[in-house]
Amino acid sequence: MYTASLxxxxxxxxVVAHGSFRAAGLAAGIxxxxxxxxxxxxxxxxxxxxxxxEGRRKRPTAQALRVLNRLAEIGNALESLATEPVDDxxxxxxxxxxxxxxxxxxxxxxxxxxxxxxxxEVWRSHHPDGRLQVVNSHSEGMLAALDRAEIDxxxxxxxxxxxxxxxxxxxxxxxxxxxCARAGHPLTRATSLEQIVAAGWxxxxxxxxGATVIREALRARRLALPxxxxxxxxxxxxxxxxARSDLLCVVPHPVLLPCDDPPRLVPLxxxxxxxxxxxxxxxxxxxxxxxxxxxLAIVRALTALPSHLH
Numbered sequence: 356m357y358t359a360s361l362x363x364x365x366x367x368x369x370v371v372a373h374g375s376f377r378a379a380g381l382a383a384g385i386x387x388x389x390x391x392x393x394x395x396x397x398x399x400x401x402x403x404x405x406x407x408x409e410g411r412r413k414r415p416t417a418q419a420l421r422v423l424n425r426l427a428e429i430g431n432a433l434e435s436l437a438t439e440p441v442d443d444x445x446x447x448x449x450x451x452x453x454x455x456x457x458x459x460x461x462x463x464x465x466x467x468x469x470x471x472x473x474x475x476e477v478w479r480s481h482h483p484d485g486r487l488q489v490v491n492s493h494s495e496g497m498l499a500a501l502d503r504a505e506i507d508x509x510x511x512x513x514x515x516x517x518x519x520x521x522x523x524x525x526x527x528x529x530x531x532x533x534x535c536a537r538a539g540h541p542l543t544r545a546t547s548l549e550q551i552v553a554a555g556w557x558x559x560x561x562x563x564x565g566a567t568v569i570r571e572a573l574r575a576r577r578l579a580l581p582x583x584x585x586x587x588x589x590x591x592x593x594x595x596x597x598a599r600s601d602l603l604c605v606v607p608h609p610v611l612l613p614c615d616d617p618p619r620l621v622p623l624x625x626x627x628x629x630x631x632x633x634x635x636x637x638x639x640x641x642x643x644x645x646x647x648x649x650x651l652a653i654v655r656a657l658t659a660l661p662s663h664l665h
Contacts (some may be wrong), residue, residue, distance in 0.1 A: 363393040363394075363396060363397050364397075364422075364426060365383070366379060366383060366390050366393045366394065367393075367394065367397060367405065367419065367422065367423070367484060368426065368640050368641070369382050369383055369390075370394065370406070370413055371413075371415045371419065371423060371523050372391065372521060372522060372523055374411075374412040374413055374473040374524075375412060375413055376390040376391050376394070376413065377390075377413060379526055384469055384548075384578065384637055388559050391442070391540050394406070397501060398443070401418075401422075401514060402524045403411065403416070403418045403589075404416050404418065405418065405419040405422075406419065409526070413485075413659070414525065415523070415573070417655060420651045420654065420655070421651070422498065423640065423641070423651070424642070424647050424651050427643065446497065452606070456482045456485040456486070456645045456646055457485065457486040457487075457488055457605045458478050458482070458485060458488065458507050458508070458649060458650070459490060459505070459506045459507050459508075459510070460474060460487065460488070460489050460490070460506070460507065460508045460509070460510070461489075461491070461497035461500065461501065461506045461509040461510070461511065462489060462491065462493065462497075462509065462510040462511065463491055463494075463511065463563060463564060464491065464563075464588075464589050464590055465530075465564060465590060465607040465608060465611060466510040466511070466634065467489055467491075467525050468590060468611055469608060469610070469611070470510055470657060470660075471489065471526075471629075472656060473653070473656050473660065474487070474508075474656075474657075475487055475490065476656075477649065477652050477653045478653065479483045480652075481648060481649035482646075482649060483651060485649075490506065492521040493562055494512050496512035496556050497509045497511055498511065498522070498637060499640070501522060501637055501639065502521060502522060504600060504643070505638045507638065507639070507642060507643065507646055507650055508636065508637070508638050508650055508653065508654075509636070509637045509638075510527065510634065510635070510636050510637075510657075511634065511635070511637070512564065512632045512633065512634055512635075513526065513532075513632070513633040513634065513635045515540045519640070521639055521640050522637050522638070522639060522640065523637065523638055523639070523640050524635050524636070525635060525636055525637075525654065525658060526633055526634075526635050527632050527634050527635055527657055527658065527660075528608075528633075528637055529632070529634070529640055530564070530607045530608055530629050530631055530632050530633075530634055531608065531609065531629075532564070532565070532568045532605050532606065532607050532608075532629050532630075532631065533566065533605070533606050533609055533612075533623075533629075534551070534569070534603060534604070534605055534606075534622065534623040534625055534629070535597065535603065535604050535605075535606050535612070535620045535621065535622055535623065536597065536601075536603050536604075536620070536621060536623060536660050537597055537598045537599070537600070537619060537620060537621075538598075538618055538619055538620070538621050540552060540603075540621075540631050542599075542603070542623065543621055543623060543624075545560075545623055545624070545625065546624055546626050547625060547626060547627055548572060548576050548578060548625060549576065551574065551623070551625070552578045552579055552602060553579075553582075554582070554601075554602070554603045555582050555583075555585075555601070555602045555603070556569060556580075556582060556583050556584060556585075556602060556603050556605075557583075557584065557585040557586075557587060557593055557597050557602040557604045558583055558585070558586055558587070558590065558593070558598050558604065558605070559586070559587055559588070559590060559593055560586055560588075561583060561586055564605070564607045564632075565605035565606070565607060566583060566604050566605075568607070568629055568630055569581045569605050571630045572627065572629050572630060575623040575630075584602055585602060590606075590611060591613075594613050594619070594620055595640075596603070597620060598619035598620055603623070604620075606620075606622075609622075617646070636654055636657055638650050638651075638654060
């Protein structure tokens with residue numbers, strides 16, 4: 356239960372989770388002006404801004420994220436007070452048990468290549484002996500696992516479904532896919548999707564970003580759907596297959612292209628537009644106590660990356 360003095364903190368959680376004062380008011384069962392007044396009161400009392408405008412959404416500032424981190428710590432402490440007391444042997448076992456923490460991050464292979472090194476570096480700075488576990492599934496499945504607290508962080512294409520009350524989402528970059536072939540491929544001079552419609556394709560998975568992009572692009576032109584011939588588990592393997600065959604592939608972001616000299620893969624000069632999509636990072640509004648500081652530090656590091664990824 357929240358007392359009157361704690362109520363504004365609950366409203367802060369709801370604004371961050373829902374992205375707007377109006378949605379937070381609906382979730383709390385109060386008016387939008389009441390939420391707005393509560394946030395202004397907190398900003399006055401703490402002498403710091405809590406939100407920045409990002410389109411129609413309210414983006415939490417670094418100070419607001421730190422407040423949420425402290426709330427998570429307090430919430431976990433209160434929960435632990437309510438648990439049953441343990442006997443002396445259990446206490447001794449806990450005192451001697453290893454304190455290794457595990458951070459579970461859900462992201463597709465392309466996101467792992469783009470953001471994996473940054474996540475690992477920040478995680479290691481907070482938990483030198485901790486374990487980083489990367490899992491991969493379709494976006495909806497990973498976000499559902501995040502809502503069930505089975506995953507700590509998800510990097511995936513932005514969901515178009517209804518936002519979760521316990522989840523915070525922040526945009527990272529807009530993916531600009533490119534179509535590629537091996538150097539010297541007969542289709543490197545193609546300028547339209549119609550000219551490559553008969554080609555075979557290699558993808559990282561049948562329901563992954565690459566396969567989705569080329570299907571949508573061909574469908575928009577009322578052309579035959581792509582003939583997917585190879586599925587690879589990761590992008591290095593995918594690039595190697597395409598470099599040694601006449602198959603084409605979709606690269607979700609230009610920075611993922613291998614820096615070979617001379618280049619083994621070259622972008623096609625297709626003039627028809629390809630669908631782009633927003634990639635976001637999502638995390639629990641109240642992260643697990645043991646990893647909360649690391650999660651929020653990772654979010655800050657990801658959103659501070661150079662502009663060519665945003």
